[in-house]
Amino acid sequence: MAEATPPRGKMRFRRNAASFPGNLHLVLVLRPTSFLQRTFTDIGFRFSQEDFILKLPVVMLSSVSDLLTYIDDEQLTPELGGTLQYCHSEWIIFRNAIENFALTVKDMAQMLQSFGTELAETELPDDIPAIEEILAIRAERYHLLKKDITAVTKEGKILLTNLEVPDAEDAVSSRLENHQQICGDWQTINKLLTQVHDMEIAFDGFWEKHQLKMEQYLQLWKFEQDFQELVSEAELLLNQQAELADVTGNIAQVKQKIKKLENLDENSQDLLAKAQFVILHGHRLAASHHYALDLICQRCNELRYLSDILVNEIKTKRIQLSRTFKMHKILQQAHQCCDEGECLLANQEINKFQSKKDAQKALQDIENFLEMALPFINYDPETLQYEFDVVLSPELKVQMQTIQLKLENIRSIFENQQAGFRNLTDKRVRPIPFVVPASDSLIRSREPFFSPKQVGVGYSFFQACKLFSKGRKTWRQNQSNIKVEVVHDCQEKRSSAQSSSLGNDNSLDILKNHVLNELVQTEKVYVRELFAVLLGYREEMDNPEMFDLIPPLLRNKKDVLFGNMAEIYEFHSNIFMSSLEDCVVAPEKVGPCFLERKDDFQMYAKYCQNKPRSEAIWKKYSECAFFQECQRKLKHRLGLDSYLLKPVQRITKYQLLLKELLKYSKDCEGSVQLKEALDMILDLLKSVNDSMHQIAINGYIGNLNELGKMITQGAFSVWIGHKKGATKMKDFARFKPMQRHLFLYEKAIVFCKRRVESREGSDRYPSYSFKHCLKMDEVGITEYVKGDNRKFEIWYAGKEEVYIVQASNVDVKMTWLKEIRNILLKQQELMTVKKQEQHNQLTEQNNLSSQRNERQQGAFIGAEETDLEHTSAMVEVGEAIASVRAEANTVWTEMSSPAETSVEPEEWSSNYFYSSYDDNEEERPLMRPVSEMAVLF
Numbered sequence: 001m002a003e004a005t006p007p008r009g010k011m012r013f014r015r016n017a018a019s020f021p022g023n024l025h026l027v028l029v030l031r032p033t034s035f036l037q038r039t040f041t042d043i044g045f046r047f048s049q050e051d052f053i054l055k056l057p058v059v060m061l062s063s064v065s066d067l068l069t070y071i072d073d074e075q076l077t078p079e080l081g082g083t084l085q086y087c088h089s090e091w092i093i094f095r096n097a098i099e100n101f102a103l104t105v106k107d108m109a110q111m112l113q114s115f116g117t118e119l120a121e122t123e124l125p126d127d128i129p130a131i132e133e134i135l136a137i138r139a140e141r142y143h144l145l146k147k148d149i150t151a152v153t154k155e156g157k158i159l160l161t162n163l164e165v166p167d168a169e170d171a172v173s174s175r176l177e178n179h180q181q182i183c184g185d186w187q188t189i190n191k192l193l194t195q196v197h198d199m200e201i202a203f204d205g206f207w208e209k210h211q212l213k214m215e216q217y218l219q220l221w222k223f224e225q226d227f228q229e230l231v232s233e234a235e236l237l238l239n240q241q242a243e244l245a246d247v248t249g250n251i252a253q254v255k256q257k258i259k260k261l262e263n264l265d266e267n268s269q270d271l272l273a274k275a276q277f278v279i280l281h282g283h284r285l286a287a288s289h290h291y292a293l294d295l296i297c298q299r300c301n302e303l304r305y306l307s308d309i310l311v312n313e314i315k316t317k318r319i320q321l322s323r324t325f326k327m328h329k330i331l332q333q334a335h336q337c338c339d340e341g342e343c344l345l346a347n348q349e350i351n352k353f354q355s356k357k358d359a360q361k362a363l364q365d366i367e368n369f370l371e372m373a374l375p376f377i378n379y380d381p382e383t384l385q386y387e388f389d390v391v392l393s394p395e396l397k398v399q400m401q402t403i404q405l406k407l408e409n410i411r412s413i414f415e416n417q418q419a420g421f422r423n424l425t426d427k428r429v430r431p432i433p434f435v436v437p438a439s440d441s442l443i444r445s446r447e448p449f450f451s452p453k454q455v456g457v458g459y460s461f462f463q464a465c466k467l468f469s470k471g472r473k474t475w476r477q478n479q480s481n482i483k484v485e486v487v488h489d490c491q492e493k494r495s496s497a498q499s500s501s502l503g504n505d506n507s508l509d510i511l512k513n514h515v516l517n518e519l520v521q522t523e524k525v526y527v528r529e530l531f532a533v534l535l536g537y538r539e540e541m542d543n544p545e546m547f548d549l550i551p552p553l554l555r556n557k558k559d560v561l562f563g564n565m566a567e568i569y570e571f572h573s574n575i576f577m578s579s580l581e582d583c584v585v586a587p588e589k590v591g592p593c594f595l596e597r598k599d600d601f602q603m604y605a606k607y608c609q610n611k612p613r614s615e616a617i618w619k620k621y622s623e624c625a626f627f628q629e630c631q632r633k634l635k636h637r638l639g640l641d642s643y644l645l646k647p648v649q650r651i652t653k654y655q656l657l658l659k660e661l662l663k664y665s666k667d668c669e670g671s672v673q674l675k676e677a678l679d680m681i682l683d684l685l686k687s688v689n690d691s692m693h694q695i696a697i698n699g700y701i702g703n704l705n706e707l708g709k710m711i712t713q714g715a716f717s718v719w720i721g722h723k724k725g726a727t728k729m730k731d732f733a734r735f736k737p738m739q740r741h742l743f744l745y746e747k748a749i750v751f752c753k754r755r756v757e758s759r760e761g762s763d764r765y766p767s768y769s770f771k772h773c774l775k776m777d778e779v780g781i782t783e784y785v786k787g788d789n790r791k792f793e794i795w796y797a798g799k800e801e802v803y804i805v806q807a808s809n810v811d812v813k814m815t816w817l818k819e820i821r822n823i824l825l826k827q828q829e830l831m832t833v834k835k836q837e838q839h840n841q842l843t844e845q846n847n848l849s850s851q852r853n854e855r856q857q858g859a860f861i862g863a864e865e866t867d868l869e870h871t872s873a874m875v876e877v878g879e880a881i882a883s884v885r886a887e888a889n890t891v892w893t894e895m896s897s898p899a900e901t902s903v904e905p906e907e908w909s910s911n912y913f914y915s916s917y918d919d920n921e922e923e924r925p926l927m928r929p930v931s932e933m934a935v936l937f
Contacts, residue, residue: 028067029058029059064081065081067081094162101192102188105196108148108199109199115142115145119138119210122134128218131214131218135214139211145203160186160189163185216290220292223281223282226274231302231306234271237267237268240264244260244264251332254325255325258318258322261314265314268310271307271310272310276307278303279300279303331399334403335403337407338403338407342410511664512665515657515661516584516590518657519661520584522653523572524577527569529646530569530572530647533565533646534565536633537562538562540626541558549626550626554624560610561617561644564610565644568647571600571603579593587665590658590674591671591672591675591676591677594677601681604647604648604684605687605688607648608647608688608692611648611692612692622641651681651685655681662674662678693743694710694713696768697768698769704750708745708748709745711746711819712744712815712816713741714742715739716742716806717738717740717805718804718806720738720801720802721801721802740771741753741754744816744819745776747777748776749773750770751771751774751803752769752771753768754767774803776823777827779820779824780795780796781794781795785804790806790809791807792805792816793805794820
């Protein structure tokens with residue numbers, strides 16, 4: 001490039017050298033064509049040549065053609081003798097267009113990002129119209145942005161088209177360098193278009209997901225609204241159904257309630273149809289992979305559960321009302337029976353019968369009436385309740401008692417009149433005056449109402465009513481033409497007595513068979529349920545196909561979750577159920593069936609002790625997909641936790657069934673063994689309950705099992721004091737009592753504090769913190785403490801510690817005292833036997849050993865006297881066990897109650913007795929008679 005003057009060219013060279021990004025190696029200077037300019041240029045460069053030589057080499061060219069020596073002609077424009085086609089203005093236009101397009105793409109990206117941030121951070125309203133409005137507004141904005149993206153894409157394609165070369169061969173042959181520059185710009189535009197295309201695809205995907213989520217959110221709100229409406233309607237129907245719970249009233253009121261229940265049932269059918277439609281809609285939403293799948297399934301399950309409750313409640317209420325209505329109908333029939341009996345009684349006057357035939361006809365009428373009225377007279381209301389599951393209201397009981405009394409008195413009168421008619425059939429007919437009993441005799445019953453001893457018919461109560469209805473019609477039709485066969489008095493009475501006794505036995509056998517059948521049938525159901533749980537849940541935990549559904553931490557918890565349920569199932573399935581089935585034909589074997597397997601039932605204690613750990617695992621993993629899938633396969637309406645509770649419920653059910661069976665088996669063969677079986681189950685339940693409390697004890701250092709068997713446990717109020725100084729026992733009452741839970745073992749009494757935790761299930765399995773332990777070989781008791789007959793003392797002889805314990809009632813106190821006395825007595829017996837053995841060994845030794853033994857006994861007695869400063873007398877009774885037991889029994893039998901004993905409270909210990917003390921006296925030991933003193937070993 002040439003300049004008019006050398007200084008200007010010099011300045012440009014320096015600026016280009018400083019600003020050029022690379023290193024300059026050579027500077028080509030083209031001299032001007034005119035003479036003057038060339039001369040000035042030579043002179044100027046001559047004076048400044050040193051500056052250029054120091055920094056850049058400079059070559060002076062005389063003509064344009066000299067450039068071809070250094071630069072290829074394809075790199076030079078036509079002005080400089082080259083072939084490169086270049087338009088600077090066109091280049092500026094394209095550069096501006098490319099830069100503007102790049103800015104547009106950047107702005108579009110920011111707009112899309114801002115729109116996405118707004119959609120993600122904006123809170124959604126909680127009403128359906130507002131949600132629909134927001135969805136419409138966002139859809140409109142999406143379409144506007146979509147149009148902007150389309151416009152930008154169109155602009156970029158136009159730029160791309162302008163930069164494309166029509167014919168690549170011509171470009172190679174003519175303007176290769178220009179084409180390369182255009183290709184660079186084309187690639188820039190194409191890259192920006194690719195970026196716009198990627199943004200459009202990402203934006204479309206984001207909008208598609210957002211729109212789907214918004215639509216699902218709207219669907220969820222509509223589903224939730226329908227669910228809440230159905231729940232409100234169902235609760236309204238349940239409340240209306242609950243208003244019909246009272247089944248008292250007369251027959252018209254019961255009939256009106258049945259009508260209301262029918263209307264309620266019709267309304268419930270519409271509700272159930274709506275609920276089924278909503279459940280179906282929920283299933284469709286779940287099938288479409290709705291994001292709130294768990295909530296929708298939960299709502300569907302709640303609707304099913306609510307529908308089942310509504311159906312069952314209405315069904316139960318319908319059965320209850322219909323049976324109550326039938327009971328009223330029965331009472332009406334029985335009342336009609338009374339009216340007809342009174343009518344028959346009024347028409348049958350003995351003085352009107354002048355012939356034997358008339359008397360026989362009247363006698364047959366009476367027998368027919370008594371036969372039809374017998375079912376109403378001879379039925380027990382408890383049996384009625386057991387057979388028909390009807391809870392008799394007080395009003396119904398009063399009505400039944402009234403009618404029963406009337407029927408019984410009518411029967412009594414008829415029996416008397418029946419005897420008179422028989423006399424007429426045997427003797428010559430003569431008028432016999434008949435005196436109707438006074439009115440007070442009509443309201444007096446000879447036997448208890450519905451006495452079980454009178455259950456002599458083989459029908460149920462409803463069957464008896466049907467028999468009465470049919471028999472009444474036949475009796476009315478054939479009342480005038482029935483042939484009578486006269487039966488002798490003694491034969492009739494003997495037949496009646498035999499029938500009554502046989503009926504009583506038959507009824508008890510029926511009830512006993514009912515209970516026994518229930519025992520066997522429920523045992524079969526129980527075994528099937530255990531098998532289903534073990535196969536459908538426990539075995540599935542080992543199924544490789546189900547591993548993905550089981551949480552990793554749950555896979556090794558199978559034995560904790562199910563405990564020893566498999567062992568229980570094997571016992572019942574292979575042993576116990578078959579033994580119970582054999583008892584159906586021999587009910588007397590039920591007791592031995594339980595007693596022979598007493599040790600096997602201890603497995604229930606192990607199961608119950610594991611129950612808290614099992615429930616903790618279930619609570620943590622109950623919502624996992626594995627349990628839901630197993631429940632679905634088994635088609636169980638209840639979860640696994642309900643079936644894990646079955647063994648606990650079953651062992652409780654045994655004692656209820658055995659009680660019922662014993663009730664109907666009194667004085668029968670096997671009743672003694674049945675009572676022992678019941679006691680065995682009750683002891684097992686108590687042992688299980690005690691063990692559940694024992695495993696909740698925390699903080700005890702050592703093994704609780706080393707303390708022996710747990711005898712009993714319970715909550716008490718406890719005052720603690722020390723027999724030191726001048727403290728009086730009445731001062732203990734001034735201190736606030738501590739609430740402690742006491743556990744009585746064979747070798748110790750453990751004091752614990754019950755912990756109340758504010759968490760779910762804390763009341764079901766309490767927690768106890770260990771506080772103190774008293775060894776039984778050092779314990780003494782005072783049975784009565786002044787001020788409250790529920791209090792007694794537990795004290796340590798050596799440590800001088802006194803615990804005033806207050807039970808919840810006197811019965812609990814006496815139970816504890818009895819158990820403590822038994823433990824102390826056993827300790828005395830063991831110590832006495834041990835003492836006697838030692839004494840026998842000592843007598844066989846030589847005189848030296850005997851003397852040493854005497855010195856040891858003297859030292860022992862002296863040590864005891866030193867430790868117990870306030871003990872002034874004691875008696876050694878190691879020579880005979882019998883005297884110890886007799887003396888202890890003498891003391892215990894005198895301790896009947898505080899009112900019957902001395903004013904002084906009595907104390908008992910495995911070591912010695914203290915005398916009583918009074919509230920107004922200092923605590924000091926007093927001597928007691930030998931007959932009232934305890935033993936010291």
